[in-house]
Amino acid sequence: MPVSTIPSTRTRRIGRAPDSDVVIDLPMISWEHARIVEENGEFFIEDLQSRNGTALNQLNNRITRSRITASDSVYLGSLKVPATRLLGISNTAIGAATAQPVDLQEQSVIIGRDPECGEPLDDPLASWNHAKITRSGNAVFIEDLSSRNGTFVDGVRITSKTELRLGEEVGIGGFQFRLVENGKLERREYHGNVSISAVGVCVAVGGKRLLDPISLTVYPSELVALMGPAGAGKTTFLKALNGYTPPEAGNVLFNGTDLYQSYDLFRQQMGYVPQDDIVHSQLTVREALYFSTKLRTDLNDKEIDARIDKILDDLGILDKKDTLIGSPEKKVLSGGQRKRVNIAMELITDTPVLFLDEPTSGLSSYDAEGVVDLLKRLAGGGKTIITTIHQPSIDVYRKFDNLIMISRDRGGCGSLAYYGPTFPDSIEFFHPPAQQQTDKSTLNPEMLLTGLAKQPTAEWVKRYGQSKYRKLFVEDRSGKVKGEGSQKEVSATRSFGIAQWWTLFRRNIVLRTRDRAQLIITLLQAPLFAVLIALVFGTVKEPDNLSKVLSAPAQQAAVSLAQAQRDFSELSGNLAGIQFLLVVAAIWFGCNNAARDVVGEWSIYQRERMVNLKLPSYVFSKFAVLMGLCIFQCLTLLTVVYFGCDLHGSYLREAGILVISSLVGAALGLAISARSATTETAIALLPVVLLPVITLGGGIRAIYKMPAPARVMSYVAPSRWAFERNMIEEAKDHVCGYLPGPQRWDACPGGGKGVDAATLQVPEATSESNDIRQPAQLTNGAGLRYTYGESIGVLGGMLVVLLGSVLLFLRMRDIL
Numbered sequence: 173m174p175v176s177t178i179p180s181t182r183t184r185r186i187g188r189a190p191d192s193d194v195v196i197d198l199p200m201i202s203w204e205h206a207r208i209v210e211e212n213g214e215f216f217i218e219d220l221q222s223r224n225g226t227a228l229n230q231l232n233n234r235i236t237r238s239r240i241t242a243s244d245s246v247y248l249g250s251l252k253v254p255a256t257r258l259l260g261i262s263n264t265a266i267g268a269a270t271a272q273p274v275d276l277q278e279q280s281v282i283i284g285r286d287p288e289c290g291e292p293l294d295d296p297l298a299s300w301n302h303a304k305i306t307r308s309g310n311a312v313f314i315e316d317l318s319s320r321n322g323t324f325v326d327g328v329r330i331t332s333k334t335e336l337r338l339g340e341e342v343g344i345g346g347f348q349f350r351l352v353e354n355g356k357l358e359r360r361e362y363h364g365n366v367s368i369s370a371v372g373v374c375v376a377v378g379g380k381r382l383l384d385p386i387s388l389t390v391y392p393s394e395l396v397a398l399m400g401p402a403g404a405g406k407t408t409f410l411k412a413l414n415g416y417t418p419p420e421a422g423n424v425l426f427n428g429t430d431l432y433q434s435y436d437l438f439r440q441q442m443g444y445v446p447q448d449d450i451v452h453s454q455l456t457v458r459e460a461l462y463f464s465t466k467l468r469t470d471l472n473d474k475e476i477d478a479r480i481d482k483i484l485d486d487l488g489i490l491d492k493k494d495t496l497i498g499s500p501e502k503k504v505l506s507g508g509q510r511k512r513v514n515i516a517m518e519l520i521t522d523t524p525v526l527f528l529d530e531p532t533s534g535l536s537s538y539d540a541e542g543v544v545d546l547l548k549r550l551a552g553g554g555k556t557i558i559t560t561i562h563q564p565s566i567d568v569y570r571k572f573d574n575l576i577m578i579s580r581d582r583g584g585c586g587s588l589a590y591y592g593p594t595f596p597d598s599i600e601f602f603h604p605p606a607q608q609q610t611d612k613s614t615l616n617p618e619m620l621l622t623g624l625a626k627q628p629t630a631e632w633v634k635r636y637g638q639s640k641y642r643k644l645f646v647e648d649r650s651g652k653v654k655g656e657g658s659q660k661e662v663s664a665t666r667s668f669g670i671a672q673w674w675t676l677f678r679r680n681i682v683l684r685t686r687d688r689a690q691l692i693i694t695l696l697q698a699p700l701f702a703v704l705i706a707l708v709f710g711t712v713k714e715p716d717n718l719s720k721v722l723s724a725p726a727q728q729a730a731v732s733l734a735q736a737q738r739d740f741s742e743l744s745g746n747l748a749g750i751q752f753l754l755v756v757a758a759i760w761f762g763c764n765n766a767a768r769d770v771v772g773e774w775s776i777y778q779r780e781r782m783v784n785l786k787l788p789s790y791v792f793s794k795f796a797v798l799m800g801l802c803i804f805q806c807l808t809l810l811t812v813v814y815f816g817c818d819l820h821g822s823y824l825r826e827a828g829i830l831v832i833s834s835l836v837g838a839a840l841g842l843a844i845s846a847r848s849a850t851t852e853t854a855i856a857l858l859p860v861v862l863l864p865v866i867t868l869g870g871g872i873r874a875i876y877k878m879p880a881p882a883r884v885m886s887y888v889a890p891s892r893w894a895f896e897r898n899m900i901e902e903a904k905d906h907v908c909g910y911l912p913g914p915q916r917w918d919a920c921p922g923g924g925k926g927v928d929a930a931t932l933q934v935p936e937a938t939s940e941s942n943d944i945r946q947p948a949q950l951t952n953g954a955g956l957r958y959t960y961g962e963s964i965g966v967l968g969g970m971l972v973v974l975l976g977s978v979l980l981f982l983r984m985r986d987i988l
Contacts, residue, residue, distance in 0.1 A: 219237070257393060266365055312351055326434075393551055399561060405586025414527040415988060468521050754809060756866055766841030829894050870896060
């Protein structure tokens with residue numbers, strides 16, 4: 173920001189006083205800390221005898237008065253602030269933002285993004301009409317107006333009209349409204365004003381402690397590097413700060429409010445860029461940002477496009493807006509550009525806090541410096557940024573404001589060895605000879621880890637505890653924290669959302685159709701396999717009805733009877749083979765289509781879930797696309813086989829069975845995907861799950877011929893219900909006449925009038941009392957044939973159970 177924008181008063185007062193031009197409500201800031209004055213076109217900063225002093229560019233460079241330019245940084249106590257934030261034309265607030273009164277003279281006030289609202293909010297996370305505040309006598313009520321991201325009272329999302337008590341805070345996006353005396357509200361904006369504190373944070377996983385208690389505070393506008401030896405606990409600590417790893421003990425505070433007790437309130441105030449990409453490689457840059465914004469906000473397309481253009485322009489990749497992201501192997505975008513796209517995904521909603529895990533890993537030195545330059549600009553705009561980093565160059569390292577160093581001895585726990593300024597302070601701390609060097613240009617970050625390795629962790633922890641840096645950056649920064657009594661346990665309820673489902677469904681369609689090769693293979697599977705079945709079985713041969721042999725001469729009848737029995741057995745076998753292959757193919761198609769859907773995008777899913785992704789919306793958006801695929805594959809498969817093999821059963825009824833069995837397979841595939849840690853695991857599990865489905869289906873060995881344990885197990889095999897039902901459907905038009913007396917066809921276990929072609933596979937128990945067919949239990953324990961409705965009901969029940977298991981598996985893997 174140009175320095176010419178300084179107010180005409182030519183003086184800017186900086187301090188904790190509410191009437192300061194720059195209000196910094198932080199513990200180490202004095203009431204009247206410093207001021208900036210203009211003299212003859214130049215600007216000077218003067219310390220006003222503050223308790224913790226004022227320094228320019230380096231913490232040790234204390235000043236009482238000094239010239240300042242837009243490229244400088246100012247230390248107010250231990251807080252490093254870019255000069256551009258102090259020289260702005262408008263008043264600035266850092267820390268607990270200055271309160272603005274809310275006019276409640278009207279009986280009700282609408283809060284939202286609509287400029288016509290009584291209390292308009294410039295926040296993409298706020299809905300157009302987000303909430304309504306109603307005044308009734310001395311009571312004040314808040315009501316959520318079906319907003320996308322919710323309304324919170326003291327960190328708890330409200331679902332009905334709620335009365336506000338004195339001191340309670342209403343959270344809407346990045347804004348807080350506090351009820352004060354006389355029924356008045358005060359509004360504070362926390363965009364660019366979020367402090368993060370770790371208070372005795374201790375992390376343990378599986379009963380093993382990974383981090384000893386760590387306490388520190390990171391302020392707005394600070395770009396903080398998190399370093400340490402491999403396995404020291406850098407990423408563990410980062411994830412404890414951003415909500416991914418709940419600490420065993422201690423608290424993580426956002427502006428004094430416990431993060432984990434009010435996570436639903438803060439989940440959209442944090443951006444997290446993990447090492448793995450959080451974008452789909454099949455999408456263009458614009459599409460990835462568009463769908464991400466649609467999931468998180470209710471902005472219209474025009475607003476989204478405007479935000480996308482602004483973000484990409486700020487990141488220097490606007491010209492890549494319509495470029496396919498591609499995978500790292502395809503190199504459509506450079507490594508630095510891909511990392512910027514990942515960062516853009518988190519900036520699209522203007523999150524005030526940004527966490528990054530190894531953002532420069534695998535990048536060239538040029539790209540790495542470009543990414544850190546970007547982070548430095550973002551921090552200069554007021555964002556709080558913490559990033560793990562490994563072996564930075566000196567040019568990259570000097571761009572960071574502060575360093576958190578985690579140290580760990582073999583077999584020990586990670587501990588805080590240092591938290592303070594980066595250059596040259598941190599290098600001088602771990603490499604004491606550097607303190608005597610007048611030429612600091614030879615210092616480099618390698619001295620940090622080499623120096624760290626020369627002493628045990630306990631020694632560094634002790635030295636840091638006795639250093640000035642602990643006093644400045646830990647003790648002096650620890651201010652008042654809201655008492656635990658004001659916090660309530662939050663149980664976020666994220667049920668099905670049609671808008672989110674529609675966005676996810678559209679994205680899934682784009683992802684499926686964008687990979688042309690995979691799509692073509694998927695669509696060709698069914699017709700190719702159907703043609704193969706038709707070639708193998710040909711037209712099903714219909715034998716003469718056995719009743720015709722009764723009128724033939726005895727010798728001819730015996731020959732004809734034997735041939736008819738062989739033909740009918742062949743017919744039954746062919747129909748069983750065709751129907752069983754159709755059912756197995758349908759289930760296999762569904763399962764194979766879904767097996768990679770969740771695990772293949774796990775990093776993206778996990779990030780979206782931590783923000784606001786609703787499980788039902790996610791699962792059923794996947795299932796809706798799979799349903800379309802299953803219907804196409806099953807109808808194509810059946811159509812080719814039906815006419816190629818001259819089947820006679822009801823086409824619609826057989827198609828219905830195939831489709832629902834394929835959907836059961838798709839749900840089974842989603843369950844495998846939701847439970848698998850890697851794509852390779854999911855693929856390896858497919859045969860483990862599908863081979864029993866094939867074996868117990870009744871097509872290889874009839875169910876009634878199986879031992880009792882196998883017959884019991886077959887009841888949970890969808891292939892059994894689909895195969896039996898479609899076999900019976902097809903057999904209705906293939907009936908063998910009944911031969912009484914000694915010539916009875918004993919190969920048909922059910923016997924009776926009109927033995928059909930399904931009898932060898934699915935016998936029908938009968939009794940022949942008074943020449944009337946009556947159901948009767950077979951002596952081998954085989955059950956009766958089930959009706960079409962019963963089969964559909966069982967398969968539908970399996971579908972519901974499997975979809976429920978997908979939701980359960982994903983819920984079990986939730987971090988919070």
